[in-house]
Amino acid sequence: MAAPAASVARPKVDLYSDTVTRPTAGMRKAIAEAEVGNEQAHEDPTANRLQEMVAELLGKPAAVFLPSGTMCNEIAYRVWCGQGDEIILDATGHALHFEAGGPAALAGAMTRTIAGRRGIFTGADVDAAIRPKTRHAPRQKLVSIENTANLGGGAVWPLETVKDVAAAAKRHGLRLHMDGARLLNAVVASGIPAATYAADCDSVWIDLSKGLGCPIGGVLAGSSDFIEEAWRFKHQFGGALRQSGIVAAAGVYALEHHVARLADDHARARRFAEGIAQVKGVQVAADEIETNMVYFTVDGTGMDAAAFSKRLMAEHGVRIGALGARLRAVTHLDVDDAGIAAAVAAVEAVAGA
Known part of the structure; x- marks a missing residue:
């Protein structure tokens, strides 16, 4: 008989990532007491409440609860891009390095990188990344920014830079997506409301399982039409849930208690x-x-x-x-x-x- 696997020692101080957080006692209580229903029929009251809270927080008409932040990015890319289309993002972008080739595998999209400073680039950088519109070049559809910028050291995007990039994207007929995994860190650090940061973005999401301390999930927001398509790809990507209020309750609790x-x-x-x-x-x-x-x-x-x-x-x-x-x-x-x-x-x- 094989020997049992050795147990892994738990760190005394774990600074590996903010994803290692464990639910607090209050969050566990909220999970245990969550009212639930069939999410797919929009009958889960707790999941619905979380989606409404995030839509309001980000100033968007609608939102959808998803199992992970990576799925938030990849569904947004799938909605905005067709096969062979191109996404412009910073060379340090999370989707480029830490999502297992998701843009290519799940959206069929190419990426064109910008060498920003600490993960942040400008509207002029976007202008410089625009390709000539010929049948030989990929169609550029989307600019993707990450706030805060992980590999940039948790750098906060200045609001004026977000607006500058948004204006450049609009000039060239591109959509703007914000990977807001740690957007609420940027909000707390800068004092700028989340909805103000998100105002010029066509899609944006926040992670629940990082600084907010939830065990799972992210919430993607945008227009009603965008979110309707996002629901379709949630199902296609295998992210459809049932009584998701069990975990959505953690997100509700976190937004009420863990932001400040x-x-x-x-x-x-x-x-x-x-x-x-x-x-x-x-x-x-x-x-x-x-x-x-x-x-x-x-x-x-x-x-x-x-x-x-x-x-x-x-x-x-x-x-x-x-x-x-x-x-x-x-x-x-x-x-x-x-x-x-x-x-x-x-x-x-x-x-x-």
Whole structure:
């Protein structure tokens, strides 16, 4: 008989991602008490309420609850693009690197990248990416932006830049989509309402399972016609649910209780960055921390990012992921002030060993 698999040690401080959050006691209670019905017939009152809340939050006529943020992006791309059409996005875009080739596999779309700064580009960059309209070139249909920009270090898009990009898209007859996985982090950091950010976007979504702390889901919003098509592709992509109010209840609870507290995550990210900035061999742009992400390098310690990450976990129980040459620490509602202090101490210890 094969030996049982060894259990995986749980980190003492988990800064791997804000997707590792666990439902709070209040959220679990809301899940347990959720009123449910047949989502596909629009009879689930909790799912309906969540969709209405997000549509109002984003200033759009309609919204649809989906199992994941990736599905939100890919359904939007499928609605806006036909096979062989092209999406313009930043070279660091989530859909390009972390969605398993979804734009090609699910929407049949090509991508044309812009080398922005910290994941943010301008209307002039869009203008420069426009192809001549000939039968030899792919048809460009969509500009996709990511707010906040993950690989840009959780950078917040300035509202005027969103408007500039929207104007460029309109000039060229393109739609504008916002990957708003961490849009509410941008809202809390900037003080700009979500609906204001979304006003010039043809489609936009928010994730529930990152900073909001839900176990599952995202909500995609847009015009009534857009959402009607999105429902069709939700079914086609295998995302149709039944009594989805069970998980939608977590989203309702999060929107009512977990948005303002994102400011705590941002403050802790800055505190972590300021702490490790004092460590010899660690490089971090502490003055660029806007939201809940801290990217840093450890070249000066004589270790690469992967080795440093492994030692943090093995020796101190602090999990911080390595992405290429950088490490990424992400704060969230399961990491308190003591956790941040422990993480800084762990970085100091590994760097000085």
